[in-house]
Amino acid sequence: MIGNKTRGVAMVTGATGAIGMAIARQLAARVDHQVVLICRDADKAIRCTEEIAQATGNPQVRYELVDLSRRSSIQALADRWQGPVHVLVNNAAVTPRTRQITPEGIELQFATNALGYFWMIEAFTEHLRQAAPARVVNVASYWAGGLDIQDLEFKRRSYDNNAAYRQSKQADRMLTVAFARKLQSFGVTVNACHPGDVNSTLSNNLGFGGHESPDQGARTPVWLATHESVRRHTGKYFEHQREVSCPFAEDLDGVEDLFAACAAYSS
Numbered sequence: 001m002i003g004n005k006t007r008g009v010a011m012v013t014g015a016t017g018a019i020g021m022a023i024a025r026q027l028a029a030r031v032d033h034q035v036v037l038i039c040r041d042a043d044k045a046i047r048c049t050e051e052i053a054q055a056t057g058n059p060q061v062r063y064e065l066v067d068l069s070r071r072s073s074i075q076a077l078a079d080r081w082q083g084p085v086h087v088l089v090n091n092a093a094v095t096p097r098t099r100q101i102t103p104e105g106i107e108l109q110f111a112t113n114a115l116g117y118f119w120m121i122e123a124f125t126e127h128l129r130q131a132a133p134a135r136v137v138n139v140a141s142y143w144a145g146g147l148d149i150q151d152l153e154f155k156r157r158s159y160d161n162n163a164a165y166r167q168s169k170q171a172d173r174m175l176t177v178a179f180a181r182k183l184q185s186f187g188v189t190v191n192a193c194h195p196g197d198v199n200s201t202l203s204n205n206l207g208f209g210g211h212e213s214p215d216q217g218a219r220t221p222v223w224l225a226t227h228e229s230v231r232r233h234t235g236k237y238f239e240h241q242r243e244v245s246c247p248f249a250e251d252l253d254g255v256e257d258l259f260a261a262c263a264a265y266s267s
């Protein structure tokens with residue numbers, strides 16, 4: 001239920017992680033926002049929800065349990081959801097060191113990091129339209145590239161978690177352009193960003209540490225989700241609160257091919 005003083009409902013995926021929790025906390029600090037943590041682990045979800053509500057004084061923080069690697073789980077959330085969504089921050093991602101398969105039979109990094117973003121936007125399009133002007137922020141990375149449209153699940157190439165991760169983050173940046181074009185006339189903007197280099201489970205699995213704090217990593221996503229100056233921007237890629245040209249966005253045929261390939265997983 002949206003309180004009288006609530007001006008917006010914001011969903012943050014992966015909100016039990018390093019950057020996602022900081023994004024959720026910074027959004028909740030704007031007490032006119034209801035913030036919904038989209039998580040898969042109930043114990044972590046309860047702990048993070050309580051910590052954020054206590055730290056911000058915002059009583060309108062809650063969670064929903066969803067496995068973002070599974071379309072059926074995302075669709076179940078959309079089916080039980082009532083009301084508009086003003087902000088959707090797609091942030092959850094994984095970097096398993098060995099190739100893993102979801103219960104729906106899809107390679108786990110592609111399913112979570114790319115299709116998870118795709119399915120969330122697809123499932124919540126009507127809720128975003130209801131809230132328009134609404135914003136989608138896709139947390140991507142500068143560490144992106146190597147996308148092979150013929151081998152999105154590493155069936156032909158040997159699996160390497162760095163290569164699978166870079167491909168998935170390229171996909172996030174390309175899908176940002178595709179959805180921005182499709183949702184523009186509905187008053188829904190879609191932008192992507194690199195958050196920052198933060199020490200986390202995800203970065204450690206890739207062999208990285210991180211020299212920025214989770215709060216620093218959250219700054220650009222939260223700015224894209226809320227700041228007046230980027231209200232009209234859509235289909236763009238940002239680093240450290242600056243627009244950066246994205247070579248993947250220029251390949252519009254490739255963008256549409258990837259969108260079609262992802263849509264095929266929904267049929």
Ligand SMILES: NC(=O)c1ccc[n+]([C@@H]2O[C@H](COP(=O)([O-])OP(=O)(O)OC[C@H]3O[C@@H](n4cnc5c(N)ncnc54)[C@H](OP(=O)(O)O)[C@@H]3O)[C@@H](O)[C@H]2O)c1
Pocket residue numbers: 013014015016017018019020038039040041044066067068069070090091092093094112139140141142169194195196197198199200201202203209210
């Ligand atoms: N850290 C960096 O230096 C860095 C740099 C560039 C970009 N990024 C991007 O920033 C985002 C956040 O990364 P992070 O470093 O904060 O990672 P993290 O701390 O490992 O957090 C990842 C989050 O995703 C959640 N998640 C993973 N699979 C899920 C699933 N199937 N269903 C639901 N939730 C799932 C995790 O849940 P659990 O807590 O249950 O595991 C966790 O909350 C990612 O998109 C990443 O690509 C990070």
